[in-house]
Amino acid sequence: MFIIILLTQLVVPSLVRAEEVGELQAALREKLQRIEDLKKKAAAYEANLQLKRQERLTLSNQITILTDRISKTNLDIEVARTSIEATNLEIHGLEEDISAKGKQILNYKDQLGALVRWLAREQNRTIIQVFFTRSSFADFYGELKQVKTVQTNVTNLVKEVETLKTKLNDDKEELEEKRQRLAEELANLNQQQLSLEAQQETKTYLLQETRSSEQRFAVLLEDARREEEQTNLEITNLEKEVRERLRLEGLTTDGERPALIWPVPNNRGLSTLFHDPDYPFRRLFEHSGIDIRAYQGTSIRAAASGYVARVQTGGKRGYGFVMIIHNGGLATVYGHVSKIMVKQDSFVAQGEVIALSGGIPGTPGAGPFSTGPHLHLETRFNGIPQDPLPLLP
Structure with missing residues (x-):
């Protein structure tokens, strides 16, 4: 049984x-x-x-x-x-x-x-x-x-x-x-x-900002276009001047191009790509870098060791950025910064905190047409913007 x-x-x-x-x-x-x-x-x-x-x-x-x-x-x-x-x-x-x-x-x-x-x-x-x-x-x-x-x-x-x-x-x-x-x-x-x-x-x-006025909006657009052109021209000319000055001082920048690190954590993704077709102001100018999502006030680190060629606070309404010159014809630009932590004409090491991120409209360094909190990162070769993504790990 x-x-x-x-x-x-x-x-x-x-x-x-x-x-x-x-x-x-x-x-x-x-x-x-x-x-x-x-x-x-x-x-x-x-x-x-x-x-x-x-x-x-x-x-x-x-x-x-x-x-x-x-x-x-x-x-x-x-x-x-x-x-x-x-x-x-x-x-x-x-x-x-x-x-x-x-x-x-x-x-x-x-x-x-x-x-x-x-x-x-x-x-x-x-x-x-x-x-x-x-x-x-x-x-x-x-x-x-x-x-x-x-x-x-x-x-x-x-x-x-x-x-x-x-x-x-x-x-x-x-x-x-x-x-x-x-x-x-x-x-x-x-x-x-x-x-x-x-x-x-x-x-x-x-x-x-526009008080719902098309005329005020047109003025803002023109100001933004003019500031973009001026910033681009300044960065291009300044890079040449600084490299020549460093050369005369016996500090060459002709060495091998450095490997980059992410200046802010990239785990939150990108909001805008290089020459992004969906960039809302593409009719005014191309998007010359990538936008990395970052909380307001995130520490920005130098993507590679280099020489701080330019810092601009931007004030309440202007565009704040830091420009660093590296070897191999490379320069990096960090935009929409709310606070700058380094001095112009100084050397920084890779990973060193150089600024705090911004981007919230109406805050210091955000500029007139920021699309929210993020870091705008540019990589330039001999002054010409290139897509940063292939250079990042």
């Missing part, structure tokens, strides 16, 4: 209740469909933004672009939140499955132990002992057949345990991947929220 009861327990139970699995899958499908719907709406805003960027640069047009970007970013935030919810559902399902598999493995091990102990007792008896303790040949044959059946079931159960262990390890690896994805999604959500805040601040600042 014992062995019959034991054999009936070898039926594999459901790892997770079918009802719960169904509910999880239904909830997950709903989240994924929600994500697709939101992405379609965001794509519609992006298409409208592309059209608006081709129109004449006016205050009305710029406010519309900012409003649409804010709406699109809100949708992106909703996509990120829904993705997080979907990933949490997947994680919950995997955790339940892992727990059930673990319990099933323990159950199988208990069954194996009982079967092995029963077999050990039976195998210690000789065929003669078994034959003479049975009332008939049929009973004798039945017990031998039962022993063989148990041996087969032990073999199958061992294989099942190994298979279940493999699946359990696969589930654990998948769970770790889901958790990493969740961390990335949370970081993305944080970036989207910061981007939204920056866009709202830019819109508010623009309306305040």
Whole structure:
């Protein structure tokens, strides 16, 4: 009777209740469909933004672009939140499955132990002992057949345990991947929220500065264009002058071009690329560097050792920057700085703090058309801006 009861327990139970699995899958499908719907709406805003960027640069047009970007970013935030919810559902399902598999493995091990102990007792008896303790040949044959059946079931159960262990390890690896994805999604959500805040601040600042006047906006644009041209010309000419002065002082800058480090942590990503087609003021001038997201007041470190050729505070409304000259014809420019920590005409080492980041509209060093808190980084070869990304680790 014992062995019959034991054999009936070898039926594999459901790892997770079918009802719960169904509910999880239904909830997950709903989240994924929600994500697709939101992405379609965001794509519609992006298409409208592309059209608006081709129109004449006016205050009305710029406010519309900012409003649409804010709406699109809100949708992106909703996509990120829904993705997080979907990933949490997947994680919950995997955790339940892992727990059930673990319990099933323990159950199988208990069954194996009982079967092995029963077999050990039976195998210690000789065929003669078994034959003479049975009332008939049929009973004798039945017990031998039962022993063989148990041996087969032990073999199958061992294989099942190994298979279940493999699946359990696969589930654990998948769970770790889901958790990493969740961390990335949370970081993305944080970036989207910061981007939204920056866009709202830019819109508010623009309306305040222009007082909703197209004429005032035109003046601001002209001031920005003129300041950009003046800064570019100053940087180009100054670099040549400083390199020549250093050469005359016996300090050559003709050595090998240095390897760069990130001047601020890059874990929050980039908000604008080099010559970015989506740069809102591209009609005035190209975006001559990359914008690295950074909280207001983040320490900016020298990307390489060099000579501080120029520092400009920018004041309340102007553009603040630091320019460093390096070997190999390379110069780096750090823009939208809110506070400068080094002196002009001094040497700095790679990694040394040279300034604090800024960029919030209306704050010192941000300039008239900053797009929010970030560091604007330029790399120039012989005065000409080049994409910094290939030079960074």
